[in-house]
Amino acid sequence: MTYAELANPGILTQPVYEPGKPIETVARELGLDPAGIIKLASNENPSGPSPKALAAAQRALQDAQLYPDGGYFALRQKLAQRTGLGLDQFILGSGSNEVIELLGHAFLSPGVECVMHQSAFLVYKLVTLMFGAKPVEVPLAPGLRQDLPSLLAAVTPRTRLVFLASPANPVGATNTAEELAGLAHALPPHVILVFDEAYSDFLETPPDIRPWIAEGRKIIGLKTFSKIYGLAALRVGYGYASRELIALVQRVRQPFNVSGVSAAAALGALDDDEFVARCRKENQAGLLQLADGVRTLGLEYVPGGGNFLLVKVGDGGAVFDALQRQGVITRPVKGYGLPEWLRVTVGTPEQNRRFLRNLRTTI
Ligand SMILES: *Cc1c(COP(=O)(O)O)cnc(C)c1O
Numbered sequence: 001m002t003y004a005e006l007a008n009p010g011i012l013t014q015p016v017y018e019p020g021k022p023i024e025t026v027a028r029e030l031g032l033d034p035a036g037i038i039k040l041a042s043n044e045n046p047s048g049p050s051p052k053a054l055a056a057a058q059r060a061l062q063d064a065q066l067y068p069d070g071g072y073f074a075l076r077q078k079l080a081q082r083t084g085l086g087l088d089q090f091i092l093g094s095g096s097n098e099v100i101e102l103l104g105h106a107f108l109s110p111g112v113e114c115v116m117h118q119s120a121f122l123v124y125k126l127v128t129l130m131f132g133a134k135p136v137e138v139p140l141a142p143g144l145r146q147d148l149p150s151l152l153a154a155v156t157p158r159t160r161l162v163f164l165a166s167p168a169n170p171v172g173a174t175n176t177a178e179e180l181a182g183l184a185h186a187l188p189p190h191v192i193l194v195f196d197e198a199y200s201d202f203l204e205t206p207p208d209i210r211p212w213i214a215e216g217r218k219i220i221g222l223k224t225f226s227k228i229y230g231l232a233a234l235r236v237g238y239g240y241a242s243r244e245l246i247a248l249v250q251r252v253r254q255p256f257n258v259s260g261v262s263a264a265a266a267l268g269a270l271d272d273d274e275f276v277a278r279c280r281k282e283n284q285a286g287l288l289q290l291a292d293g294v295r296t297l298g299l300e301y302v303p304g305g306g307n308f309l310l311v312k313v314g315d316g317g318a319v320f321d322a323l324q325r326q327g328v329i330t331r332p333v334k335g336y337g338l339p340e341w342l343r344v345t346v347g348t349p350e351q352n353r354r355f356l357r358n359l360r361t362t363i
Contacts (some may be wrong), residue, residue, distance in 0.1 A: 010132040017122050021329050030325060037327040040345040040355055043169065043199075043308050045230030047282065049265070050275040053231060056268025060261045068260030075263050078270050079238065085210065088243050091250055092258045096198060096224040096237030100127050100163075103194060103220070103239075105252035107160050108133040115154045116163040117146050119171055119336040121196065124163040133160070144302050144310070144338075146173045148183040155191055162187065165196035166207070170333045170343045172304025177207035184212045184219055192245070193219040198237075199306035201228040201276060202283050213242055220245060225262075227307060228279050229269040234262035283307045286346035293356035297363065308345045313363055316342045322362040328355050 004012060020041030027034040072092050080087045093099035100123050108114070110132035116124045118137045128135040138154045141147040146168060155162065164183070166175040180195070187193055200206035200223070209221050224237035236258050239249065269275075290309045294301050300312040313319040316339050320332040331343040344355055 008130075008132070010129045014126050014129045015122060015335065017126060018335055020331055021324075023329070026324060026327075026329055032327055037329065038347060038351045038354060039329045040347050040351060041329045041331045041343075042232070043227055043306065043345045044232050045228060045279060045307075046286075046346070046348045046351060047230060047275075047279055049230040050269050050272040052272040052275070053229065053265040053269035057234070057261050057265035060264030063260065066260070068256055068258070068263055070255040072258060072263050075267050078267055079240070082270065083210065083240070085213075085240055086243060089213075089240050089246055091239045091246050091253060092263070093237050093239065093253075094235040094257050094262075095226060096196070096222040096239070097123050098235075098257060099222055099237060099239040099249070100124065100194070100196075101130075102249050102252050103161060103192075104128070104131045104133075106249050107192065111158065112160040113156060113158045114161045114163060115151055115159055117151065117168070119144070119333075119338055120163060121165055121169050122336070124194075128161075134158075140171065140173070144171045144173055146171075146175055148175060148179050152183060152186050155187065157190070159191050161192050161194050163194045163196065165198065167199040167202070167304050167306035169198065169306060169308070170310060170331070170336055170338070170341075172302045172306055172308065172310045174203070174305040175207075180207050180209075181212070184209070184217050187218065189218065191218060193217070194222065195219055196222045198222065198224045198227055202280055202307050203305045204280075213240075216242070218245070225266045225269060228276055228283075229266070230279070231262070231265055231269060234259070234265050236262040236266045283346050286349065286352055289349060289352045290344065290346060290356070293352070294359070297356075297360060299363070308343050310338075310341050310343050312340050313342045313359070314340060316340055319359070319362050323355070323358055326358045326362075328358050330355070 023037045076087045076090045079090050104127040108131035113134045113136050114128040115136045125135045220239050220241035226232035294311050302310040316332045
């Protein structure tokens with residue numbers, strides 16, 4: 001008997017999630033000075049965290065000997081105040097990735113199906129397989145667009161969850177509020193729409209799913225503090241939905257799944273709307289800078305609304321390697337079935353310039 005034979009079969013068929021390479025790893029592997037390396041690989045915020053989030057985290061560290069409030073009352077109350085939803089309509093996770101896994105615990109088992117687009121965020125498929133459920137992947141429309149009627153057409157009596165991100169990662173495709181409303185209203189009552197809003201903070205006017213929750217549509221929104229809030233290292237995100245859905249998912253959450261420092265930082269981050277507004281503006285300028293730059297190089301790209309650009313570079317793996325040797329870390333997306341493309345995160349104006357300069361010499 002091998003350990004693999006003893007394992008949950010779902011975990012043996014999972015693809016491997018390849019995260020963006022840390023600066024220290026690249027420096028060690030390639031013998032480069034870490035100070036000269038820039039990371040545009042994980043959609044992190046080039047401005048860092050808000051000073052208010054940092055100050056709150058530092059204060060919380062003083063109480064590190066205490067378990068946090070496992071109900072995260074203060075953070076959920078703040079989220080409730082800001083959204084007009086009830087406190088019991090929120091569940092916190094160690095990143096919104098954990099909320100995706102909690103949805104798996106609550107709703108997935110062998111025999112059920114999850115519908116998602118091809119090249120969707122890998123965690124949807126990982127979690128689906130982990131629980132022995134079947135991923136049903138719907139091809140993207142030309143131009144790597146997300147066609148929602150074809151997502152709907154893939155729903156069967158066995159479907160439990162439909163995963164959709166807008167803006168999507170890694171493709172960047174962004175759907176309109178009308179398209180989303182069409183999907184939310186057409187899904188049958190045995191299906192839950194998992195609407196991943198990791199990048200919605202970068203949009204000027206993101207779609208608002210709260211009316212659909214209020215109407216009783218089966219939908220959960222997922223948000224994260226890892227992207228525009230610049231707190232990726234602290235691992236905090238949340239889901240919001242009807243009280244009934246949240247109560248079920250709370251049953252599978254470990255009591256202290258988010259650290260007290262992380263919850264405090266998130267609370268501080270929510271007090272800094274100016275920081276978020278500034279980051280949104282700077283990101284829009286950075287997206288334009290990158291799009292203009294790659295267009296000048298004659299390269300195709302997907303216009304999207306996140307904090308990254310997907311660029312068609314030919315041999316994505318080779319260009320990734322060449323850029324990395326020059327100290328610019330980007331993200332190859334071959335594992336998403338997109339071997340000709342490269343994903344680059346919006347950096348500071350100077351980092352964007354450096355990426356474009358180095359890209360010119362590598363393609
Ligand atoms: C970054 C990201 C998340 C959230 O990541 P966490 O750090 O776990 O909060 C969720 N979905 C998508 C599509 C993402 O890109």
